[in-house]
Amino acid sequence: MEYSQAQPAGRTSSPSRQIERHATALDYASLVKASRRLDPAATSQKLRIALLADAATQQLVPLLRTLFHQEGIDAQVYEGPFDGIRLEALDADSGLYRFQPEFVVILNSVQALRAAFGRRSGNAEAFLENTARDMTAVWDAIQSRCPATILQSNFVAPYERHFGNFDQKVAASFSSVVAALNGRIRDAAGGRSAVLVNDVEAVASWIGRRDWFDDRFWDAAKSFCALEHLPAVARNIVEMAMASRGRVMKCVVLDLDNTLWGGVIGDDGVDGIVLNAHGDGEGFYRFQSFLRELRRRGILLAVCSKNEMSNALAPFERHPDMLLRREDITVFVANWKDKAENIRAIRDTLNIGFDSMVFLDDNPFERNLVRGVLPEVIVPELPEDPADYVRAVSELNLFETTSFSAEDLQRADLYRAEAERREAAAAYGSAEEFLRSLDMRMVVARFDPYHLPRIAQLIQRSNQFNLTTHRYTEAECEALMKNEAVLPLYAKLSDRLGDHGLIGVIVLEPAGDELVIRDWLMSCRVLARGVEQQLMNLVVEHARERGLARIRGEYIRTAKNQMVQDFFAGFGFTRAAGDADHSHWLLDAAAYRPRETFILHAAEMATAA
Amino acid sequence: MADTWQHMQHVFRDIFDDEALDLQPETTAAGVEGWDSLTHIDLIVALEREFKIKFTTAEVTRLKNVGELAALIDKKLPVRP
Numbered sequence: 001m002e003y004s005q006a007q008p009a010g011r012t013s014s015p016s017r018q019i020e021r022h023a024t025a026l027d028y029a030s031l032v033k034a035s036r037r038l039d040p041a042a043t044s045q046k047l048r049i050a051l052l053a054d055a056a057t058q059q060l061v062p063l064l065r066t067l068f069h070q071e072g073i074d075a076q077v078y079e080g081p082f083d084g085i086r087l088e089a090l091d092a093d094s095g096l097y098r099f100q101p102e103f104v105v106i107l108n109s110v111q112a113l114r115a116a117f118g119r120r121s122g123n124a125e126a127f128l129e130n131t132a133r134d135m136t137a138v139w140d141a142i143q144s145r146c147p148a149t150i151l152q153s154n155f156v157a158p159y160e161r162h163f164g165n166f167d168q169k170v171a172a173s174f175s176s177v178v179a180a181l182n183g184r185i186r187d188a189a190g191g192r193s194a195v196l197v198n199d200v201e202a203v204a205s206w207i208g209r210r211d212w213f214d215d216r217f218w219d220a221a222k223s224f225c226a227l228e229h230l231p232a233v234a235r236n237i238v239e240m241a242m243a244s245r246g247r248v249m250k251c252v253v254l255d256l257d258n259t260l261w262g263g264v265i266g267d268d269g270v271d272g273i274v275l276n277a278h279g280d281g282e283g284f285y286r287f288q289s290f291l292r293e294l295r296r297r298g299i300l301l302a303v304c305s306k307n308e309m310s311n312a313l314a315p316f317e318r319h320p321d322m323l324l325r326r327e328d329i330t331v332f333v334a335n336w337k338d339k340a341e342n343i344r345a346i347r348d349t350l351n352i353g354f355d356s357m358v359f360l361d362d363n364p365f366e367r368n369l370v371r372g373v374l375p376e377v378i379v380p381e382l383p384e385d386p387a388d389y390v391r392a393v394s395e396l397n398l399f400e401t402t403s404f405s406a407e408d409l410q411r412a413d414l415y416r417a418e419a420e421r422r423e424a425a426a427a428y429g430s431a432e433e434f435l436r437s438l439d440m441r442m443v444v445a446r447f448d449p450y451h452l453p454r455i456a457q458l459i460q461r462s463n464q465f466n467l468t469t470h471r472y473t474e475a476e477c478e479a480l481m482k483n484e485a486v487l488p489l490y491a492k493l494s495d496r497l498g499d500h501g502l503i504g505v506i507v508l509e510p511a512g513d514e515l516v517i518r519d520w521l522m523s524c525r526v527l528a529r530g531v532e533q534q535l536m537n538l539v540v541e542h543a544r545e546r547g548l549a550r551i552r553g554e555y556i557r558t559a560k561n562q563m564v565q566d567f568f569a570g571f572g573f574t575r576a577a578g579d580a581d582h583s584h585w586l587l588d589a590a591a592y593r594p595r596e597t598f599i600l601h602a603a604e605m606a607t608a609a
Numbered sequence: 610m611a612d613t614w615q616h617m618q619h620v621f622r623d624i625f626d627d628e629a630l631d632l633q634p635e636t637t638a639a640g641v642e643g644w645d646s647l648t649h650i651d652l653i654v655a656l657e658r659e660f661k662i663k664f665t666t667a668e669v670t671r672l673k674n675v676g677e678l679a680a681l682i683d684k685k686l687p688v689r690p
Contacts, residue, residue, distance in 0.1 A: 029623070029655060036626055058647045216666040221650045228654070 026231035035062030043074040047241065050078040050096050052085040053107035055224040063234035071242060089138040097145050103241050104148045106138065110155045110178060111218050117174055124172035132184040139195050147475045149244050150195045151237060154182045156204040156212065193453060193474035196240055196402060203232050243400040246460035246471055249378065250352045252294060253343055255361035256305040256312055260288060260324065262386065266311045276321045283386030288323040290390045295328050298408030299399060300350060300415060302331040304342045309334045330415045339366050340373035350415065351524040353463055353560065358398055403474065405454045407501045417498040418525060435530060435598040438495040442531065442599045444538060447481035447488040454502045455490050458523060463560040466521040467567060480507060491535060493526055500526055506535060515543040516552045530597030536571050543589045553585040613683050620655045624648060634676025660686060
């Protein structure tokens with residue numbers, strides 16, 4: 001099993017990496033040419049990706065390698081034999097499994113489906129059932145033999161309509177069968193965290209089927225689509241893989257004047273700004289609606305405006321057509337400082353990485369300033385016409401993710417509760433008094449199926465408080481859960497102001513007379529609460545109960561985890577080996593003195609391992 | 610014709626990543642390193658883009674040598690006044 005060592009020192013992607021995603025940068029010939037000059041030394045991560053398809057994959061390889069390289073990743077690509085999806089998946093000794101991929105791309109073409117549909121012996125319904133069954137059987141086979149994440153394409157809608165519009169009313173029509181199959185793929189993948197749907201149909205329909213297909217090259221070489229559009233397929237795959245590796249956007253920072261409404265609030269007043277559900281202010285209204293949906297799915301919204309605070313707040317409080325309300329905005333900054341400085345302050349409040357922030361501002365000056373000062377922040381161009389804002393931002397596919405949990409929905413509330421806690425803390429004389437007043441409760445338990453999505457998500461997202469940064473996928477977490485030789489634990493915390501949810505993951509493994517801490521990561525939301533002290537107490541207690549003499553810790557430096565470089569030293573571990581980049585630490589279990597915390601009801605650690 | 614030849618040479622050098630590639634009318638796929646069925650598609654697409662023409666599937670699959678290809682391109686180019 002290979003785990004990616006994510007979060008490299010110095011991700012090599014350029015400041016404008018998101019801008020490069022634009023269609024103009026996706027020229028087939030240029031990407032192929034670039035693939036011949038890739039310098040693996042310029043990358044900081046490796047990735048193994050396998051391609052299984054019923055179309056030609058050779059043309060996809062240079063595109064993937066170039067696009068991954070732009071993300072700082074040296075991609076090794078395995079190509080299964082042509083039309084060998086089932087063959088490779090069902091044979092335990094196939095090249096696919098020997099390759100040990102982190103990702104398996106399964107690309108099914110509607111061209112091959114059309115040919116199979118034409119050859120069907122039974123009725124269309126049987127064809128549909130058999131095809132759907134074959135696809136899930138392939139997933140089952142792969143999932144049972146390797147921990148890879150599967151990126152299964154759906155089918156591009158065909159252009160022919162044998163019944164015309166009446167196709168829609170005939171379940172046996174080819175277009176209906178394709179639509180039904182896409183529904184099956186969606187439903188079946190929904191129940192499997194290891195299977196992600198590569199929505200090629202969305203990519204193709206955006207471009208348009210008339211341009212998408214070039215049947216000459218299907219006939220001559222089984223090309224998946226017109227070559228000029230193949231980069232869009234590759235890009236989609238790369239974006240899914242990047243999200244799977246933890247690159248997700250967490251916060252959108254918004255300008256106000258001419259971004260959320262037309263006009264300047266300080267000059268025009270609440271009654272004078274352009275914002276309405278119909279007409280010339282509808283573009284802004286639609287944009288707010290789009291942002292509100294993002295907030296609903298767990299993306300934090302922040303405001304960064306050059307305004308007097310009272311003016312900036314006025315539309316949120318009084319404008320009848322404002323869709324975004326003050327409570328939708330997690331951090332609200334309005335002053336006359338430069339925007340880069342303000343974004344830095346927003347980042348510090350939220351404790352997230354600059355590379356998980358998107359800044360949207362209609363003003364090119366502000367955009368360029370932020371790009372220059374904070375190159376990691378994603379700063380898309382906004383079109384001149386606000387009517388095009390939603391389309392322009394959507395086209396960049398910035399909000400790719402690989403999981404969605406109940407906690408995503410609560411995230412904005414969690415952060416707001418955190419702001420309240422800070423206020424409360426300020427009201428208490430000492431930190432101790434404050435912590436005691438919080439009435440914190442923690443639950444620590446072995447991984448279970450219910451919590452797997454959130455566990456995997458935390459593992460993908462935690463950069464700062466993360467000692468080894470092994471980016472386990474949900475499938476790998478499931479494997480850990482079932483592995484009796486290890487003790488994979490999660491920790492949940494709540495207090496009187498709210499529920500923090502699942503905030504920590506520790507993977508322990510007994511080896512000889514040692515208890516090895518393979519992974520230890522925590523959400524930065526709960527720092528300075530005594531959580532890590534409480535957890536270390538439990539870890540040591542566990543070692544003692546099992547008669548293990550020592551605890552072994554490991555620290556692997558990344559670009560972002562300096563915060564925990566002295567973690568083990570702080571608990572009295574001594575460095576046994578290694579250097580500042582990668583070190584091993586040992587603690588004598590008998591000599592450890594439990595740390596005092598104010599976490600009241602820590603549940604007993606689960607048994608096993 | 611000479612003009613066509615020059616443009617073709619440019620496209621071939623680009624696709625096969627070989628600035629020294631010297632096209633001859635009798636040059637065939639077998640005579641150029643890396644000219645396989647897939648590079649052939651890349652080549653056809655690049656030529657279509659360069660000359661703003663379109664080949665049929667039959668032409669794509671049956672072209673025998675570079676001379677034949679040049680003649681075909683010339684035939685497809687709009688007649689200049």
